[in-house]
Each structure stands twice: as structure tokens, then as C-alpha cells.
Amino acid sequence: MTILQIAVLGAVALAGTAVALAREPLRQAMTLGVYGLALTILFFVFQAPDVALSQVVVSTVGLPVMILLALRKIRQQEHERGGRGSREE
Amino acid sequence: MSRRGRLGLFAVAGVGAAAVLVVGLAGLPAFGDYHAAYGLIVNGVGLSERHATDLVTAVNFDYRAFDTLGEEFLLFGSAVGVAVLLRPTRGERQPPRAAAADERRFAGASPALRALSIGLISPLIVLGAYIVTHGQLTPGGGFQGGVILATAPLMAFLAGRVLAFKMIATEHLVEAGEAFGAAGYALIGLGGLVFSGVFFHNFLPMGLAGHLLSGGTMPLSSIAVGLEVAGAFLLVWTELLDQAMLHGPGRSSGGGS
Numbered sequence: 001m002t003i004l005q006i007a008v009l010g011a012v013a014l015a016g017t018a019v020a021l022a023r024e025p026l027r028q029a030m031t032l033g034v035y036g037l038a039l040t041i042l043f044f045v046f047q048a049p050d051v052a053l054s055q056v057v058v059s060t061v062g063l064p065v066m067i068l069l070a071l072r073k074i075r076q077q078e079h080e081r082g083g084r085g086s087r088e089e
Numbered sequence: 090m091s092r093r094g095r096l097g098l099f100a101v102a103g104v105g106a107a108a109v110l111v112v113g114l115a116g117l118p119a120f121g122d123y124h125a126a127y128g129l130i131v132n133g134v135g136l137s138e139r140h141a142t143d144l145v146t147a148v149n150f151d152y153r154a155f156d157t158l159g160e161e162f163l164l165f166g167s168a169v170g171v172a173v174l175l176r177p178t179r180g181e182r183q184p185p186r187a188a189a190a191d192e193r194r195f196a197g198a199s200p201a202l203r204a205l206s207i208g209l210i211s212p213l214i215v216l217g218a219y220i221v222t223h224g225q226l227t228p229g230g231g232f233q234g235g236v237i238l239a240t241a242p243l244m245a246f247l248a249g250r251v252l253a254f255k256m257i258a259t260e261h262l263v264e265a266g267e268a269f270g271a272a273g274y275a276l277i278g279l280g281g282l283v284f285s286g287v288f289f290h291n292f293l294p295m296g297l298a299g300h301l302l303s304g305g306t307m308p309l310s311s312i313a314v315g316l317e318v319a320g321a322f323l324l325v326w327t328e329l330l331d332q333a334m335l336h337g338p339g340r341s342s343g344g345g346s
Contacts, residue, residue: 050146053229069333070329
């Protein structure tokens with residue numbers, strides 16, 4: 001195992017822990033992107049460029065966009081529910 | 090159960106799991122040790138049999154093309170499922186004036202982000218098309234290229250142009266891309282059945298290895314999958330975007346009062 005591979009494995013472990021430790025969904029979505037990028041470099045360093053390409057498109061674009069849009073929708077619903085409740089009172 | 094009891098249970102379970110993990114890790118083969126026969130065989134015969142230089146694509150679109158059919162319809166089904174789940178809550182069509190107001194409301198993108206996003210659109214289209222069409226030659230293929238192609242219109246959204254995004258990636262276009270891609274891939278499989286009697290048999294001439302039109306049906310499969318994937322991702326994004334942006338609380342409460 002080369003030093004580069006060990007370093008990338010360490011980066012993946014760090015980024016994964018960061019995702020688990022981030023409690024706020026918005027922060028989680030951001031750290032998830034960084035984690036995905038670390039995984040991409042991992043796959044590339046371990047000579048799997050096809051998987052690295054799939055990983056980079058899904059984890060840095062596909063997933064965060066979906067999470068962010070879903071979060072916005074959930075917050076809107078919460079906001080609406082709160083607004084409606086206060087109007088009824 | 091008390092906190093103490095839970096901790097005790099966790100300690101016992103944790104020690105057990107750690108012991109199993111240590112035994113399992115000790116039995117792993119050495120780093121970089123590879124014994125799987127399948128990979129070695131494909132590496133050996135892929136170039137001479139299929140004239141493809143990227144053997145991952147050869148496996149995906151030829152040797153295991155049937156697996157890819159399942160994966161493709163998995164994505165197709167999920168995207169359709171998201172669309173079905175999100176559409177009933179949409180209600181009547183968006184009046185254009187309210188949509189324009191929403192666009193102004195969302196114009197929060199900084200000039201730097203705007204310039205970068207607009208500038209990235211054409212390179213992303215070129216890169217996506219390259220990755221899709223060179224699947225059998227270099228790493229990449231329909232799936233990866235398809236997602237990259239889907240990100241090109243998304244750049245318009247990042248630039249704060251929600252309506253422009255909706256105009257480029259109209260529902261009909263996105264749905265047609267997804268449907269034709271999925272159907273096209275299944276038809277390539279049927280073509281194998283018709284022309285050589287085996288579902289997904291590579292029935293086209295293999296061409297010269299290293300050329301754009303090599304690998305028989307692989308480039309066609311790659312393009313079909315690329316269309317399907319780009320359509321599926323855009324379908325999910327546009328549906329979510331409709332929900333999140335154009336049907337905000339500001340407009341619906343304003344209309345109600």
C-alpha cells in the first residue's frame with residue numbers, strides 16, 4: 001500500500017466521521033459532498049476510474065441537489081403549518 | 090430499561106461484535122491479492138473478443154448487459170415513482186406572472202456564481218457527450234455521462250434562472266428522454282434476440298479496437314443508457330424543484346388571503 005492510498009483511506013474515515021457527527025441536515029448535505037469527493041479520490045487511487053466517475057457524479061451533484069431541494073420542501077411545509085396554526089388562533 | 094442496563098447490554102454486544110470483526114479481518118486475503126477468475130478472464134479476452142479497451146463497459150453493456158437492463162429499469166422505476174408521488178400535490182398550473190415573481194424572489198445567486206454556472210453549461214454538455222460516446226474506449230459510459238449531461242441544465246438553475254431551467258428541461262423533453270433511453274436499451278437487447286437468437290447478444294460488427302465505433306452494440310447501449318439516466322435525474326430534479334421553488338408558502342398563502 002502506498003502512502004497516497006493510506007492518506008486517502010484516512011481522509012475517507014475522517015470525512016465519514018464528519019458526516020455522522022454533523023447534526024444539522026444542511027451541514028450533513030455539505031459534508032456528504034466532501035465525503036463523496038474523498039471516496040472518488042479513493043476509487044481513483046485504487047485504480048477504479050469507472051467507479052470514481054460514477055461516484056463523483058452521484059455524490060457531489062446528484063445526491064446533494066436532491067437532499068437540498070427536499071430539505072427546502074420540508075421547511076416550507078413546516079413554515080406553512082406554523083403559519084396556518086397562528087392564523088387559526 | 091435503565092441507562093445502566095442499556096450500557097451493560099451495549100458493552101457485551103460491542104465486545105462480541107469486535108471479536109467477530111477481528112476474526113473476520115484476520116482471515117482477509119493480503120492487500121491487492123486478487124483471485125477472482127471472472128475478472129482475469131474478461132481482462133484476457135475482452136479486447137480480442139469485443140474490441141473494447143474499457144472492459145468495465147464491456148462487462149456492463151455486453152457480457153452482463155442483462156444486469157444493466159435490470160439496473161436501468163430500477164432507475165426508471167424510481168424516477169417515475171418520485172414523479173408520481175410529487176405530482177398529485179401540484180394542483181393547477183402555475184400562472185406565468187406568479188412564476189416570474191418566484192424567479193425574482195429566487196434571484197439570490199451572486200454574479201460570480203452566475204458567470205461560473207453559465208460558463209460551465211457548454212463544457213458540461215461536451216464532457217457528458219464525450220463520456221457517453223467513449224464508454225467502450227475510456228473509463229465512463231452511459232451512466233456517468235448521463236448524469237453529467239443532466240447537470241448542464243441544472244447550471245441554469247444554479248445561476249438563479251429557475252424558469253430558464255424549466256424551459257430547457259421541459260417535462261415532455263425529460264420524460265421523452267427517459268422513456269426513449271429505457272426503451273432503446275431494451276430494443277438493443279431484442280435486436281440480439283432477433284439477429285442472433287440470444288437476448289443482448291452483440292449483433293453489430295465489432296469495428297477496430299480504439300475507434301469510436303467499436304465494440305458492436307456498446308456505443309448504442311451507452312447512448313441509450315445516457316439518455317435514460319439524464320432523463321431520470323432531470324425528472325427527479327424538476328419535480329423536486331417544482332415542489333421546492335414554484336410552490337412556495339409565499340405564493341399559496343398570498344393567493345388564499
